[in-house]
Amino acid sequence: MAESPITIRAEIGASVWKILATPGAAVGEEEPILILESMKMEIPVVAPHDGVVVEILVAEGQQVEEGQAVATFRR
Amino acid sequence: MSGPVLIANRGEIAARIARSCRRMGWPSIAVFSDADATALHVGAADRAEPVGAAPPRESYLSIPALIAAAERSGARYVHPGYGFLSENAEFAEACARAGLIFVGPPPSAIRAMGGKAEARRIAEAAGLPCLPGADDALEEAAARIGFPVMVKAVGGGGGRGMRRVGRAEDLQGALDAARREAAIFGDDRLMLEKLVEKARHIEVQILADAHGNVLYLHERDCTLQRRHQKLIEECPAPGMDAALRAELGRRACDLARAVGYVGAGTVEFIAEAPLQADRIWFMEMNTRLQVEHPVTEMVTGLDLVEWQLRIAAGEALPFAQADITLDGHAVEARICAEDPARQFLPSPGRITALRWPEAGPDLRVDAGFGTGDLLTPHYDSLLGKIIAHGATREVALGRLALALDQCAAEGVRINAAFLAAALRSPEMRAAEINTGFLEAARKRLVEASMKEQAA
Known part of the structure; x- marks a missing residue:
């Protein structure tokens, strides 16, 4: 049973420099998404x-502002 | 009198260059992006020119915008400061094409020292000891050199792609990860070198004119770093004796001559404590003014920006190596908008209040920002530098720590209290430090700084 997605937020005011993962991509723990x-x-x-x-x-x-949602993620 | 000088930079270094220009009677012209129209550095120069939108690519990194500003303003010289386009050979060439004098070395010298692997080959040929290393057949090279090794991105600055590898079985994974990381920055070439455990960072300031005179202005010890970026620098380096200073100075001057260097430059070395000639190796050369140049100015009495400009104007250095003094001890702390309690995370935002210490004969304050300024995520976090001088190292460290106690900011986090705690640490006072010290001792220093502030 899939859990509901969690929201990943920016911890700091910043610009989005590079997006490394696309929707649907499997990523490992600690692997960068963006x-x-x-x-x-x-x-x-x-x-x-x-x-x-x-x-x-x-x-x-x-x-992006500090605390702004940047991605959603599911286990 | 000469000039005018377009200062192709921002922040504390732009303000500092303008001060030397004013003292010399050379008119100066600041440049500013849309985000910096009211910034401190704009008022420090005699005039100012807009150069574009806030993202650096559209302003401080835009060669056409800067050349146009120079032409509009009637500038004759272009001083690039540090960072931005200061080590960009194409910018130096564009200046020359536009009939402007670039305040820096010839483009060929910038290129020769620009890539880590090529710089290393030139240094070796010039007789500078380098760490065992390689930039191809990395697996074989690592086996030959022996572990631990440090993997680096050939095109990477600021510690990007750097990885410590302790064992042969971890090498392949580290190379793959480093290559992926380096590729994000557009160049996936890697090199590796023998790792120096407990390393110290020692660098030599050089000054070369266009008439063949090359001098060294002693060393700086820049061992205290976080994320491979310096936070505290001093001159002289603890434990450096006169013979070793002369030996490193000779190495730095040999390299400068090998690349036809003109202007101010810095040759960086990695050293193993205790300092001795056969345990110090060439790392890289920075073909520009360094952030930490004021510690050299405090002990030599020379104004490096003034000499950059006079060399650019074609003057010959009127002093000889024996005339370069080393008076007392100087230490610099870089005040950054960052939070040591959160792994030195940058702290952008509006500075609602910022207090700098009062400058004096033995205390220099090179401020780039003040109350009311907005720190955007577009630019780096350096707010300014505080430099203390003293007859001895102990006096200089104590004076700097007291000055840092007087710094305070509201609206953004700054690292002043953390740096004061570092200066007061037993390790720093005994000079038993290495490049990993600030990160390893971070928690303890953060706690000490909080106690100090509460007291």
């Missing part, structure tokens, strides 16, 4: 555990 960039530092947004990316909610180049 990379944010803020103040010249790349901040990977990683899978909390093994699972599948359900939705990417942002586009490359987009500005």
Whole structure:
């Protein structure tokens, strides 16, 4: 029985630098889904555990606020 | 008198370059992106030119926008500062094509030192000891060199793609992961070198004119880092004796001559403590002014920006190696908008209040931002630098720690209290440090800084 998707949020105000996973992609725990960039530092947004990316909610180049949802994810 | 100088940068370094220009009587022109119209560096210069939208690619990294600003403003010189286009040979060439004098080395020297693997080959040919390493047949090379090794991205700066590999069986996985990471940045070539455990970072400042004079302005110790980026730098390096200083200075000058270097540059070395000639190896050369150049200025009494400009104007260096003094000890701390308690995560936002310490004869404050400024995610987190001087290392460290206590920010997090705790740590006071110290001791230093603030 699949669990309901969880929301992954940006931990910092940033721009979306690169999106590495597409919806439906299986990713392992700690594997990056996308990379944010803020103040010249790349901040990977990683899978909390093994699972599948359900939705990417942002586009490359987009500005995101701290706490903004960037992807949904299912175990 | 000469100039005018277009300062193709922002923040503290743009303001600092403008100060030297003003003292020399050279007019200066700041540039600003849409996000920086009211920034501190804009007011520091005599005039200012807009160069485009907030994303660096459209402003501070746009060669056409900067050349156009130089032409509009009647600039004769272009000072690139550090970062942005400072190590971009195409920018130096574009300046020359537009009849502008690029304040930096010839494009050929920028290119020669630009790639890690090529720079290493040139350094070896110039007689500089390098760590055992390779940029092809990595598996065989690692077996020959022996573990542990450090895997690096050939085109990577700022520690990107760097991985420590302790055992042969972990090499393939590390290479795969490093290659994936490096590919994200557009160049998946890797190299590896013998790993130096408990490493110290030592660098030598050089100054070369267009008449064949090459001098070294002593070393800086930049061992205290996080994420492979420096936070505290000092001169002289603890444990450096006169003979070793002369030996490293000679190596740095040999490399500068080998690439036809002109201007200010820095040759970086990795060292194993205790410092000795056969345990220090060439790492890379930075073909620009460094963030930490003020510690060198404090002990030599020379203004490096002034000499960059005078060299660019064709002047010959009027002093000799024996004239370069080393007076006392200087230490710098980089004040960044970041949160040491959250793994040094950057802290963008509106600075609702920012207090810098009061500058004095032995305390220099190179500020780039102030109360009311907005820190956007587009630019790096360096707010400014505080540099203390003293007759001894102990005095300089103590003076800098007290100055850091006077720093305070609201609206964004800064690392001042953390750096003060690092300066007061027994490890720093005894100079028993390595490049991993700040990250390894982070929690303890964060706790110490909180106690200090509560007291």
